[in-house]
Amino acid sequence: MAAAAAAAALLLLTGCGAGVSASGSSGGPAATTSPSPRTVTREIPGVGAALRSRIPAGARQIVAVYGDSVTSADSTVALFTRQGGGLWKRERTWQGHNGKRGWTTDHHAGDNKSPVGVFTLSDAGGVLADPGSRLPYHRSSAFKAPRSWARSHWHDFDLVIAIDYNRVRGTSPIDPTRPLGESKGGSIWLHMDHGSGTSACVSQSKADMEYLLRTIDPAKHPVIVMGDKADLEA
Template identity: 65%
Template sequence: MNGAARRAVVAAATLASLLTALTALTACEGAGHGGAGAGTGADAAPTRPAAADPARIPGLGDRLQRRIPSDTRQVVAVYGEGRNSADSTVVLYTKHGDTWHRARDWAAHNGKKGWTTDHHEGDNRSPVGVFTLSDAGGVLPDPGAKLPYTRSDSFAAPRWWAKSYWHDFDYVIAIDYNRVKGTPPNDPTRPEGRHKGGGIWLHLDHGSGTSACISLSRPAMEYLLRRLDPERHPVVVMGDRAQLKSRS
């Protein structure tokens, strides 16, 4: 056998060995993911999710992504579980350079009837959109808020409400929907009229849906109050997951 023929035989044997090893490896990975039979057909090599774009807030389509101001470095994202659901998850994102980082997340509640893109007074739905966060306050003393904080007993929930609601407004952060920025959260002024609703806040949770606000645990509210910084131009992006993903 000449040299060329010998090299051809060696190459063929090497290729056969590699194919055998690859087949065994694929079968092993398939068994590890799903047990017997998982290593065949379309399930043999499930694809990994695409990496998130670090320059975007996860779960947002172009429509809402474009509405985040260019100088914003803090985003409170409220991911509603469904259009008619009162359950949601709140995530705080902070921006360093061009990259968004997930800081903390919490279980939360939104309007008891879910979400709407056309909020009106009394509809018991939270408005979908991007809104600035500029003022805070509550019944309790300032816990170290960076946002302007107004402490007043006037925030207290009426005592004719169910007792589980009495501490809702111990801490609040105003969502700048149909309100005058730079005023206490309980300022009643409604620039677009009362029919458009207002007084929509981040506030303490009572275990169920709200009239339109977003409610969180006391530790979550204290964390946000101590970290949301007007110099970082914080906003809230809120809505059910389907609306948040909408591109137009």
């Protein structure tokens, strides 16, 4: 148990938990970049050929994160489900946050930027009991944010979905393995929001996290497509 707690602490310090402001300051204005108002579309709105080509052919659920700009911490998040005839239905849209320094196509540990790209979603976990997740859910007190952080950040990791960036699929989100090396960072998660930018993760309200956990279905091979407006549209 002590070893697990130590490993978790290391992960939190090198992933989303790095560089948390002691002031717990609030974020900027709500994101203005948003997907098309149409409910059903041929392609995922706002996603250009470069990232679209990286979406696996079998993916039938997509979480799209639309960053306000390359330097902004504000995002719009949407869930799309594949329909018959190859169409995509936008199920729901909500506000969130990304890295406090925006986005990057070359993420490194400690840069406080979220990685642009297409990543699978395979595992979940957190401090709280499983709210009905369809993904494998790993509950552990090791997710608990240090109480030395600002109080507004204490519940960030109550609910977590691992973004499969530099991690081993099929393991707990706090597994320390980094296939690309430690310098490329890790512990990039969807997690609960504290009102401002993260160290690299994507955050949203508890209600939105519960919705994702209950809706994302591994049988639909879910992926997340995330980035700032310009990189998404490339």
